[in-house]
Amino acid sequence: MPRLVRVAVPVPLIRLFDYLLDDSLPAPQVGCRVRVPFARREVTGVVLELPTSSDMPAEQLKPLAAVLDEAPLLDPGLIANLMWAARYYQHPPGEVFETALPLMLRRAAVLPESGTAALRLSDAGSAAMAQATTRIGKLGKQLLETLAAGPTSVPALDDQHAGWRAAARRLKARGLIEDCRLHASDSPPRVSAPNLNADQQTAVDAVSAALSSFAPFLLDGVTGSGKTEVYLALIAATVAAGRQALVLVPEISLTPQATRRFRERLGFDIAILHSGLSETERAKAWLAAARGEARVILGTRSAVFVPMPNPGLIVVDEEHDASFKQQDGFRYHARDFALVRAHSLGIPVVLGSATPSLESLANVDAGRYRLLRLPQRAGVAQPPSLQVMDVRKKRLDHGLALNTLERISQVLARGEQVLVFRNRRGYAPVLICQACGWSAQCSRCDRPMTLHRGAARLRCHHCAAEQRVPAACPQCTLSSLAPQGQGTERLEETLRERFPDVPILRVDRDSTRNRSGRDAVFEQLHGDGARILVGTQMLAKGHDLPGLTLVVVVGVDEGLHSIDFRAAERLGQLIVQVAGRAGRADRAGAVILQTHHPDHPLLRALIEGGYPALARGLMVERRAAALPPFAQLALLRCEAKTMAEVTAFLEQAIEQSGNPANGLALHGPLPAPMPRRAGYQRAQVLIEADQRKRMQAFLPEWLALVRELPAARKLRWSIDVDPVEMG
Numbered sequence: 001m002p003r004l005v006r007v008a009v010p011v012p013l014i015r016l017f018d019y020l021l022d023d024s025l026p027a028p029q030v031g032c033r034v035r036v037p038f039a040r041r042e043v044t045g046v047v048l049e050l051p052t053s054s055d056m057p058a059e060q061l062k063p064l065a066a067v068l069d070e071a072p073l074l075d076p077g078l079i080a081n082l083m084w085a086a087r088y089y090q091h092p093p094g095e096v097f098e099t100a101l102p103l104m105l106r107r108a109a110v111l112p113e114s115g116t117a118a119l120r121l122s123d124a125g126s127a128a129m130a131q132a133t134t135r136i137g138k139l140g141k142q143l144l145e146t147l148a149a150g151p152t153s154v155p156a157l158d159d160q161h162a163g164w165r166a167a168a169r170r171l172k173a174r175g176l177i178e179d180c181r182l183h184a185s186d187s188p189p190r191v192s193a194p195n196l197n198a199d200q201q202t203a204v205d206a207v208s209a210a211l212s213s214f215a216p217f218l219l220d221g222v223t224g225s226g227k228t229e230v231y232l233a234l235i236a237a238t239v240a241a242g243r244q245a246l247v248l249v250p251e252i253s254l255t256p257q258a259t260r261r262f263r264e265r266l267g268f269d270i271a272i273l274h275s276g277l278s279e280t281e282r283a284k285a286w287l288a289a290a291r292g293e294a295r296v297i298l299g300t301r302s303a304v305f306v307p308m309p310n311p312g313l314i315v316v317d318e319e320h321d322a323s324f325k326q327q328d329g330f331r332y333h334a335r336d337f338a339l340v341r342a343h344s345l346g347i348p349v350v351l352g353s354a355t356p357s358l359e360s361l362a363n364v365d366a367g368r369y370r371l372l373r374l375p376q377r378a379g380v381a382q383p384p385s386l387q388v389m390d391v392r393k394k395r396l397d398h399g400l401a402l403n404t405l406e407r408i409s410q411v412l413a414r415g416e417q418v419l420v421f422r423n424r425r426g427y428a429p430v431l432i433c434q435a436c437g438w439s440a441q442c443s444r445c446d447r448p449m450t451l452h453r454g455a456a457r458l459r460c461h462h463c464a465a466e467q468r469v470p471a472a473c474p475q476c477t478l479s480s481l482a483p484q485g486q487g488t489e490r491l492e493e494t495l496r497e498r499f500p501d502v503p504i505l506r507v508d509r510d511s512t513r514n515r516s517g518r519d520a521v522f523e524q525l526h527g528d529g530a531r532i533l534v535g536t537q538m539l540a541k542g543h544d545l546p547g548l549t550l551v552v553v554v555g556v557d558e559g560l561h562s563i564d565f566r567a568a569e570r571l572g573q574l575i576v577q578v579a580g581r582a583g584r585a586d587r588a589g590a591v592i593l594q595t596h597h598p599d600h601p602l603l604r605a606l607i608e609g610g611y612p613a614l615a616r617g618l619m620v621e622r623r624a625a626a627l628p629p630f631a632q633l634a635l636l637r638c639e640a641k642t643m644a645e646v647t648a649f650l651e652q653a654i655e656q657s658g659n660p661a662n663g664l665a666l667h668g669p670l671p672a673p674m675p676r677r678a679g680y681q682r683a684q685v686l687i688e689a690d691q692r693k694r695m696q697a698f699l700p701e702w703l704a705l706v707r708e709l710p711a712a713r714k715l716r717w718s719i720d721v722d723p724v725e726m727g
Helices: 076-088 093-100 123-131 137-148 154-160 164-173 198-208 227-240 252-266 279-290 301-305 334-345 358-365 402-413 488-498 515-525 556-560 567-579 601-625 643-655 692-707
Strands: 004-008 017-020 033-038 041-049 116-121 177-182 215-221 244-248 271-273 296-299 311-317 348-353 370-374 385-390 417-422 430-433 450-452 457-459 466-468 481-484 504-507 532-535 548-554 590-595 632-640 664-677 680-689 716-721
Touching (some): 041 076, 076 093, 116 123, 123 137, 137 154, 198 370, 252 296, 556 601, 632 643, 643 664
Parallel strands (some): 271 296, 417 532
Antiparallel strands (some): 004 041, 116 177
């Protein structure tokens, strides 16, 4: 009887693959990585079963090439969760398992060493410190002084010394310091925990009482209410019980501040997982969690897949954020998968937000989540006042009303900080010719290209195409090109002209594109230097800026006129989140919303009742329209070089549905909100169901038929279950 191994192979096929295990190879355990031949190449897969028989004849089975792991990387519970996700999201299981592994572990790589990378003084370094004669520069001296107290981890050095790596390279070259590895050990917390207020303590007590069982909680706390203090208290209790805690945040920009705060309070290093790290750093953090060495794991979306041998708690901060939904490939939602994992592990999960998603609020109403409220700001801080500024008859200086500029001047005169928020990066969204009307369009997307003046480039924010800015109009050859509208670059320029002696910091994807730039920007952000901040949604959440007392929101109107049924919810969340940066200390905060529609119902609801009033109104509208969270949606998307090909495929797909059951309907083919992107024509079919189980019963059988269509192998198409973006 041949030995068989069933493997999840990273290929776009909805099945597992059987391989023969040669006698020369050790038998792998379920959850181990293996190298297998597929087509004309070798790939890394994950062992899911050791079956006794196969549907394939033995002579057609290929032999396993190599067993990469002695012990499993994935535990049975996580394997079961990932197989559930493959079924729920209708995605090839091999690609699901590939997504769950860090990039380094998707190849036949040797597993990195355990422990945390660190530096220590060499004998020569100790002698140099004692003699105090070596010329090493200010930063080099600071680094040696830190290491003189004992070996220090790389993450801790990141916290303590900005730009230390260049100095460390020089010290290493001189033999004064050397690499080492630290393993988990306690050190006294550098910052003591504050006393919790009554609402915070109630929340901590409620979750603590459920630390040994599955219990989902929605922590609905206004901005500045101290949700992080609740998280920290729960994490400390979890770690004290010998268990691990996983904390998910939506954006890389939130991890440095959270990391520093967690380390200072908890007294030990935590594992960090996000795409801004190197492959090796991510693999080491992932393995530290999988080996139980990391007691706290902090990461963005994909950190939800990290194995935890001693699970105790999962926290999803800013649970409403759309960043938790993967928009390509394996289109999972990290918040929803966190709930599945917590249920499987039998541990509590805390979803935190100042602006909870309507889905989570509906789950509270249905009794599936327990609601915990933090209705007041912590300490003496008061909620900011929201003010609608009618700019219909006002002259604007590149998007800023004169009244707004006067308010900014007053705030600066008091020594306080200002945030000008514009959720559009670049200099201007459109470059037009004032003589003939030509505008710079992306030839691949039929959308305007954004002018980035600093880089002297026109860039498409949809397909990443870019080109140089023409010196004259390509159509009429006149030098009449002018930018229209404003992005963060233009606002920064305007404010520098208006306030030439005031330090200004721009925070957007362009200014934080690489790791060094990101670190430098966020060091300035949380320092005392910048008096005016200009930024996108990267600044809208999570950042504690005690000197900030005025927030100006530019471009509010763009969110009021969208065909996406979630647009109102998102705009309300964005306004409340960015408003929450103001007045978080002992000084009152104010928020100015510049708009041409001061009487819009959404703005009136926010002004008069805050986010709860807006959410209640939107829930009524969604229920009446049978939209999520009161219905289930899926999108079948297709793109090809011609719209005729796209339409024909989608029509054939609809035909394969036969007569759907009551409570389920297919609509389309519908044009995508962006009908052409990156040179491809795009359209979609919307699938609606009144119940989740009806959708899940329909999709597998229908998609199996769709995959058999001749065009299915020629076109690009995908299924998105529970879509967040409707385009």
